Amino acid sequence: MLRFIKKQFRIYLYISYLYLGTIWIFINVWIFTNNLVYSIPYNFGDNLQINEAANLLYRYGYMDDYSKTHNNNHMNNDHGNPIPPDQNPYESKFLSPDKLSLTNPPKEFNNAIRKFQIQYNLPITGKLDKATKNLLISPRCGNPDQPIKSKQSSTLLSKLRFGNTIHFNQNYSFTVQNANNNHNNNQNERRLLKRQKRYLIGDEKMKWTKKQLTWQIQSYPSHSLSRVRAHAVFQHTFNLWSRVVNLDFMEEKDYYKPADIVIQFGAGKHGDSIPFDGAGGVLAHAYYPTPDNVYSFSGDAHFDDDEIWNDGPHKTHRNLISVAAHELGHSLGLGHSSVPTAIMYPYYTRTWEKVKLDPDDIAGIQQIYGAAKPGKFIPPEPSLPDIPPPPPVTTEAPKRENVFDFCNISVDAIIKIRNLELYVFKGEWQWRVTWSKTVTTWITYQFRDGPAKITYYWPALPKYVDYINAGIERHDAAIYIFRDKKFWLLLDNMRMKPGFPSDGLPLTDLGLPSHLERVDSVFLWGENQAIYIFAGKYYWRLDEYSGPFGKVISSPDYPRLIKDTWQGVPVPTQAAFTGLNDETLFFEGTNYYVFDNIAMHTRPGYPKQASLGILGCMK
Incomplete structure (x- = not known):
């Protein structure tokens, strides 16, 4: 009888083990399948080649451009259009096999792999293994992870091994002890993740200096989420941040009033120099705020319109709430986090839970701006699906293609405003062109x-x-404005300079000759920060502090012939401005010239087509 009972007990025990094992397998398979990144097969990373991985590591800030690192004589002689139509500043030069060995990759590549593995708590092998491949090709934010200098990047591993403290913008520091072997190195490198602050402030200077920010959606998803649902998503995501931080967000409903944070959906080349890559891969990117400048394009967020967006969890569509909350974190000044549960974690994973901020996100944003005040006003969120449409703008925006062909155009004047924005003039029309700072680089x-x-x-x-x-x-x-024989001096576009007549003053009040019919161009030269006026074949230097409204320098040396000093510059010029790197650009017809301040001559290879980027062409 006892033997029978023991036998029955063993049978029940085996059945229990089998039952529990089945449950365990089911739970783990369910968790695994429900947390796979959208649209990425598990073994898809097996096809990732080393040169492709190097491009991704470069794009996300872990690796310098190999072609620049290994060619000290490399010189960029392309001083052409500041926005080359086929150049992606996040794309490295690893596209051909002779640039990067597939069997013997350089040390920089292995170091970059190790940094990436450390960042995301992967096995630290320094090799392009399966786990590293799968994460590298997963859909994610397009902003880089590493806003550190290339010099720091190339020496990170050596510093780790000798116990140095490495500071990432003073918010991302850690120390490891001396290591005698690879085993200890790996232990120390893993310990790094426990000691560092996970959130990363993008740049201490790149933050908003005001507490009330405006936002505006300028374009919507074209083939997925409706306008009203997309609008509700962004109201919700702004409220997510507003509840925890000492900032207020208000929607700007007038198209012509500039908003601090502009939201756009676009595919491929969509108006900046960082094109999207189609469905999968990069989902969105955003720009840091620029300090003390309400005219800046920075702070804006762009979303890939090739993605299928949804306003909640979905097996195949992207959750816009999750991605928008992440990108708006960048718009407020946060970098990427290594905490997988944080909104600022760069890789996109599906979740069936309600999107919420992680304590890591909250700690980061409150370090920049402070905590939200108790009882602050939070704008109401309409309940879906009964969402009223956004109120109409007060003025219908003109369609660009009905006014000009921006890719084949000459202009009358260009004014650089606040060192971040160009006002471009043609006849009775004006439009604005900007350049901005992304997470790590000027574009x-x-x-x-x-x-x-x-x-x-x-x-x-x-x-x-x-x-x-x-x-x-x-x-x-x-701001000076010149028209025919008159000029105006304004505090800004809304107000005249105190004491300046609204009907303008004659050019002679600036000390210019009475026979002058008009000013052709005026610019601030980067070499001496002086203002020069071009008219006909002559030029003058303006002393902006002379007299009540400024005067040209009265000297036997002025006026001077343009051709004697500004060699190669077209006479007369149509427009001019000094842009990035203190380079002065002169415009003639649909072409432009770049002036070499050292050689005192226009650069070789000019003139070039002026429309791309500078004047608003979006091809």
């Missing part, structure tokens, strides 16, 4: 808005000013 020119009538942008000017010849912002931020 090139992007169309912002317009065109609109000059009288709309400049209500301080008389209504009859329906075109201008030239203009410039002074060092004190006052």
Whole structure:
């Protein structure tokens, strides 16, 4: 009898083990399948080649450009259009086998792999193993993870091995002890993840200096989420951040009023110099805020319109709430986090839970701006599906293609405003072009808005000013506007300089000759920060602090012939401005020249087509 009972007990025990084992397998398979990144087969990373991995590591900030690192004689002689139409600044030069050995990759590549593995708590092998491949090719945010200098990047591993402290913008520091072997190295490198602050402040200077920010959706998903549902998503995500941080967000409903944070959906080349890569891969990218400048394009967020967006969890669609909350974190100044549960974790994973901020996200944003005040107002969120449509804008935005062909155009004047934005003028029209800072690098020119009538942008000017010849912002931020034989001096587009007559003053009040019919161009030269006026074949230097409104220098040396000093510059010029790297650009017809301040001559290879990027062409 006892033997029978023991036998029955063993049978029940085996059945229990089998039952529990089945449950365990089912639970783990369910968890695994429900946390796979969208659209990425588990073994898809097996096809990732070393040169492709190097491109991704470069794009996300873990690796310098190998072609630049290993060619000290490499010189970039392309001083052409600041926005080359086929160049992606996040794309490295690893595309051909002779650039990177597939069997013997350089040390920089292995170091980059180790940094990536450390960042995401992967096995630290320094090799492109399966786990590393699978994460590298997963859909994610397009902003880089590593805003550290290339010099720091190339020496990270050596510093780890000798117990140095490495500081990442003073918010990302750690120390490891001396290591005598590889086993200890791996232990120390793993310990790194426990000691560091996971959140990363993008740049201490790149933050908003005001507490009330405006936002605006300028374009919506074209083939997935409806406008009303997309609008509700962004109201919800702004509220997520507003509840924890000492910032207030208000939607700007007037198309022509600039918003601090502009939201756009676009596919491929979508108006900046960082094109999207189609469905999968990069889902979105955003720009850090720029300090003390309400005109900046920075702070904006772009979303890939090739993705299928949804306003909640879905097996195949992207959850816009999750991605938008992440990108808006960048718009407020946060970098990427290594905490997988944080909104600022760069890789996109499916979750069936309600999107919420992680304590890591909250700690990071409150370090920048402080905690939300108790009882602050949070804008109401409409309940789906009964969402009222967004209120209409007060003025219908003109369609760009119905005004000009921006890719084949000459202009009358260009004014650089606040060192971050260009006001471009053609006849009675004006539009705005900007350049902005991404997470780690300055990028090139992007169309912002317009065109609109000059009288709309400049209500301080008389209504009859329906075109201008030239203009410039002074060092004190006052703005000169030139039209025929008159000029105006404004505090900004809304106000005239105190004491300046609204009907303008004659050019002779600046000390220019009475026979002068018009000013052709005016610019601030980067070499001496002086303002120069070009008219006909002559030029003058302007002393902006002389007299009540400025005067040209009275000297036997002026006026001078343009051709004697500014060699190669077209005479007369149509427009000019000094842009990135203190380079002065001169415009003639649909072409432009770049002036070499050292050689005092236009650069070789010019003129070139002016429209791409600089003047608003989006091809």
